[in-house]
Amino acid sequence: MWISEGNDGFVLKMEPKMQLTVILLLWLWWDERNKFREEGRRRPALEVVYVTAALADKFQATGAQSLLPDFRQNPKWTKPQQGNFKVNSDGVFDHRNGSGGWGFIIRNDQGAVVTAGAGKEQFLQSAFHAELLGCLAGLKAAAQLGIRRIVLETDASLVKEALEDDAYSL
Structure with missing residues (x-):
């Protein structure tokens, strides 16, 4: 993949704000694909671009660790309670x-x-x-x-x- 260091690290060679924007765009693109696949709905491309830019700016301004609300973050799989x-x-x-x-x-x-x-x-x-x-x-x-x-x-x-x-x- 072109993000990793092993393949010339194309994204890793970008300045930090551009890295963040590219990664957010890829994530939002993937998320939109899943919404279309699962729910049959999608946002216009311009809206995805706007959201990408807004999230990148917010992330840069706040230094936040995560842009997702707690309910949207996917934790790793956990075992059920004993007996379940x-x-x-x-x-x-x-x-x-x-x-x-x-x-x-x-x-x-x-x-x-x-x-x-x-x-x-x-x-x-x-x-x-x-x-x-x-x-x-x-x-x-x-x-x-x-x-x-x-x-x-x-x-x-x-x-x-x-x-x-x-x-x-x-």
Whole structure:
């Protein structure tokens, strides 16, 4: 990758403010891609550029360690409480042909893998649909194993919202 020192460190040779701006732009670009993939929404390019510049200025002015609010920072995976199992799930969707897939992994309170699964689908409606199939498959597998104390973890904000709110009537 062109950010690292091993490949001429193109970004690392830039002045600090430009480094920050490039890294923020790459991060926002990746974040926008995920929002489009998972939720089907995206911001105009000019808005992404404006947000990049504003965040770079804010970061430089405050010397902040993080620009993200606490709820947006993704901590590393943590074990569930003793006696619980954690189901992590994910989904992927290709809007061009309606295909995609899903996966899940179940771990015990020591972090050991209990089981995992994945599937491919041809007739998905959306990324939300793929994410829900991953959650459902993980929960079904846990039920088949007799696991009753489950923590469900997913990176799809719409799935979290749907499970926590009655608006989707799931």
